[in-house]
Every structure is written in structure tokens, then in C-alpha cells.
Amino acid sequence: MTKLSVNINKLATLRNSRGGNMPNLVKSAKDIESFGAQGITIHPRPDERHIRYQDAYDLKNVVTTEYNIEGNPIPKFIDLVLAIKPTQVTLVPDAEDAITSNAGWNTVKHKDFLVDVIQTFKENSIRTSIFVDPDVQMVEGAAETGTDRIELYTESFAHDFALGNKSESIKPFAEAAKKANELGLGINAGHDLNLDNIQFFKENIPNLLEVSIGHALICESIYLGLENVINMYLHRLT
Template identity: 70%
Template sequence: MTVLSVNVNKIATLRNSRGADFPNVVKVARDLEKMGAQGITIHPRPDERHIRYQDARDLKEIVAKELNIEGNPIQKFIDLVLECKPAQVTLVPDAVDAITSNAGWDTIKNKNFLTEVISEFKSYGIRTSIFVDPVMEMVEGAKAVGTDRVELYTEDYAKGYAQGNKDVIKPYIDVALLANDLQLGINAGHDLSLENIEFFKDSIPELLEVSIGHALIAESLYFGFDSVIQQYLKKLA
């Protein structure tokens, strides 16, 4: 079964909008795990506009399954990850002012930098994943920098699928087969939803984990967290 990791950034956004501590990110994460979520993902940004660095420290104490911390590996982020020692760190090349993630790493251009950062995280026993576009050369570059996994950036898939173009899955299948040959684990995330997740999961060989936040939180406004978590788990089985 593909692991469902729930990104709780949007819970933090809602909390921050009122300047208090409701909804409480830690309580929501704990409840999501009780409902069946197999992991919790957070993506703190330097301005802490949603998830705060302290949230990472608090979540590390209570997440019972898997904590995945995503972000651009600036020094502040690296220090946070080494302090919290989550099960997984996912490296994303976000610009400081990015609203959301919008591209994968150029693993060739950034080979030396990524190799150094990944080596440091792995020396602490932290599983590493790097965000990549569905491009063969970028997956080959990911292998060269020593990462454990790649996270496939799925925005193009989601857009194409919504327009009825199922052929958009082809480059993802191609890079997944390559990743399997290279013994790289495969994660995926960005704009995955109840509408498109099952086709993606059924198409991608050895898909280990998906990280879903925005769509899952929005769907839960209509159906409730418990119902939505169960629907995802059924589609990912």
C-alpha cells in the first residue's frame, strides 16, 4: 500500500489567521493519525507564514508514525531538521517568496550542494528525498547525489488529468521505471486529490508515499477529515 502523509500547512494557515492557537496543529496531527493517516508532512518556510519552526519541534514529540519535513535547505532549515531528526526530510528548491512549490531540483547543476546536504542528513539517520520534475536526467542526477528517494512533482499530471488527458501520466511512468532500476524510492506530491490519486497510484510502479495537503484539507471541508482519510486509504490500497 502507498503511504498517505497529510500535509498540515493549511491547518497552520487557518490558525495564524486569527492570531491564536485554534485549530491546534499538534492536536489535528494527532487526530489525523488516529483516523488512519500514516504520516504527517510539514513545509516550514523562512517567514513562518504557516508552519512555524516551533511546530516542527512540537510535532516531533507526538507524531507516532512518520514525520516528513519539507523545505529549501538553507542553514536555518538544516539546523531545524538536525534538531528534530524526523523520519524523512524532503528537499525542495523553493524561492523565499514562493507561494507554493513550483519546480523540482536541477540535480545536475546542484550536484555538489545536494550531495553535501544529503550526506549530512543521512549521517544522522534521516531518510532523504528530493523534489524532482518527471525528467529522466533529473532522476539520474538524483541517484548521483545519494538521495534515498525522489518525490515526483505532480502539478503537470494533475492539470492534464483534470482536462481529460490521461497520457500526461507517461513521463511519470518512465521516470518511475528508471527510479526503480536505480533503486531509488518513489514519493509524489503536489495537487494530488481524491479525483486523480487512484489513477496515478495504479500507474506508478512501486509508489511508496504521497504527500497531500491543500486538496485533502479542502475536501475535508465538505466531507470531514475522517471520511476523506478513509477515501484516500481505499484508493491507495
């Protein structure tokens, strides 16, 4: 079964929009795990517009499944991850003013930088994953950095799938996954995956270990309820 890690950034956005502590992220993380999710993901950004750095510390001893911290490995982020030592760190090359992640790493151009950062995390027993586009060359480059896993950036899949182009939407991802499997890299995926497209994606990506889903899951939960939506994802990922 592919594991479901729930990204709780949108819950933090909702809390921050009003001030105070509603919704409470610690309680939300506990509830999400109790509903069956196998992981919690956060993506703190330098401006702390949703997840605050303090949230990462507050969740450290609360998350009992897998704790995944995503972000651009600037010094402040690296220090945070080393202090918390989550289950996994996912490296994402997003600019400070990015609304959301919008590209994977050029693992060839940034190889030396990624090697150094990944080595630091692995020396501290933190599993590493690199956010990459569905490009065989970028997957090959990722393997040379020493990372444990890649996370396939799935926005293009979701866009094409919604237009009805199922076979074309999945093709580059299946090819990238095949190469990752050949190279011994674990495969994660995330960005714009939702209840409509997640099962098709999972069925066509061999050895998909984990998906990280936030925005769509929270939007769907407004209509269907958080516990129901989590179990709907789990059913599709079985």
C-alpha cells in the same frame, strides 16, 4: 499499499489567520493519525506564514507514524532538521517568496550541493528525498547525489488529468518512475494530487511508496469531513 502523509500546512494557515491556537496543530496531527494516515508532513518556510519553526519542535514527540519535514535546505532549515531528526527530510528548491512549490531540483546543476546536504542528513540517520520533475535525466542525477528517494512533482499530471488527457498526463511520470526503480530509488509523490486523480496515479506508478497531500485534502474535508476524506484516500491507495 502506498502510504498517505498528510501535509498540515493549510491548518497552520487557518490558525495564523485568526491568531490564537485554533486549530491546534498538535491535536490535529494526533487526530489525523488516529483516522488512519501513515504520516504527517510539514513545510516550514523562512517567513513562517503557515508552519512555524516552533511547530516543528512541538510535533517532534507527538507524531508516532512518519514525520516528514520539507523545505529548501538553507542553513536555518538544515539546523532545524538536524535538531529534530524526523523520519524523512524532503529537499525542495522553492524561493523564499514562493506561494507554493513550483519546480523540482536540477539535480545535475546542483549535484555537489545536494551531495553535501544529503550526506549530512544521512550521517544523522535521516531518510532523504529530493523533489524532482518527471524527467529521466533529473532522476539519474538524483541517484548520483546519494538520496534515498525522490518525490515526483505532480502538478503537471494533475493539470493534464483534469483536462481529460489521462494517458498523456501519466506518461512522463511512469517513465521517471521506471528509471527510479532501475536505479534503486524509492518513489514519493506530491502536489495537486486529489481524490479524483490519486487512484489513477497510484495504479500507473510502480512501487509508489508515499504521497504527501495537503491543500486538496483539507479543501475536500471542508465538505466531506476530515476522517471521511482520509479514509477515502486510504481506500484509493490500497
